[in-house]
Amino acid sequence: MANDNLHPVLRAVWAVVGGLLVAVGIALLVLPGPGLLLVFAGMVLLARAVPALRHHVEPVRVRAMQAAEESVSSWWRIAGSTLVGLGLIGAGVAWGLVPQLPFSGWSTGGSLIVSGIALFALLCWSYRRLRRLRAARR
Numbered sequence: 832m833a834n835d836n837l838h839p840v841l842r843a844v845w846a847v848v849g850g851l852l853v854a855v856g857i858a859l860l861v862l863p864g865p866g867l868l869l870v871f872a873g874m875v876l877l878a879r880a881v882p883a884l885r886h887h888v889e890p891v892r893v894r895a896m897q898a899a900e901e902s903v904s905s906w907w908r909i910a911g912s913t914l915v916g917l918g919l920i921g922a923g924v925a926w927g928l929v930p931q932l933p934f935s936g937w938s939t940g941g942s943l944i945v946s947g948i949a950l951f952a953l954l955c956w957s958y959r960r961l962r963r964l965r966a967a968r969r
Contacts, residue, residue, distance in 0.1 A: 837880070842879075842880045845876045845879045845880035846876075846877060848876050849872075849873045849874065849875070849876030849877035849878075850873065850877065852869050852870070852872050852876065853873030853877065854873075855869050855946065855949065856868070856869030856873055857870060859949070866898075866953075867891070867894055867898040868895050868956070868957070869949065870891060871888075871895035874891045874892075875888055896960075899957040899961070900960075900964070902957050903954065903957045903958045909954070909958070913954070915947075915950065916947045916948075916950040917947070919950065920943070920944050920947035922943050923942070923945075923947065924940060925940070927939075927940030928940075
C-alpha cells in the first residue's frame with residue numbers, strides 16, 4: 832500500500848491531505864451521511880505517509896463500507912442526508928452573504944458549501960455501490 836522510500840515533500844503532502852480528509856470525515860460523522868468514507872480515504876493517505884498506520888486502515892475500511900451501505904439503506908435516510916446537504920449549502924451561502932452572522936465570510940461559507948457537496952458526492956457513491964452489491968447478490 833505505501834512506499835517506504837517516498838520523497839519527504841510527497842510524504843508531507845500525503846500527511847496533510849490525509850489529515851484534512853480525516854478531520855472533515857470526523858466532522859461529517861455527526862451528519863446523517865457517509866462521513867466514515869472520508870475518514871477511510873484520509874487513513875489511506877496517512878498510511879502512505881506514515882507506514883506504521885497501515886494496520887489501522889482495514890478496520891476503518893470495513894466500518895466505512897458498512898456505514899456507506901447503511902446511509903442509503905432506506906429512502907428516509909437518503910432524504911435526511913439530502914436535507915442536511917441542502918442545509919449545509921444554504922448555510923454556506925448565508926454565511927458568505929450575511930455579514931451579521933458570527934464568523935461570516937466566504938471562508939466559512941465556502942467550507943460549508945464544500946461539506947455539502949462532499950456529502951452529496953459520497954451519498955451518490957454509496958447509493959451506486961449498494962445498487963451494484965444488490966445486483967451482484969441476485
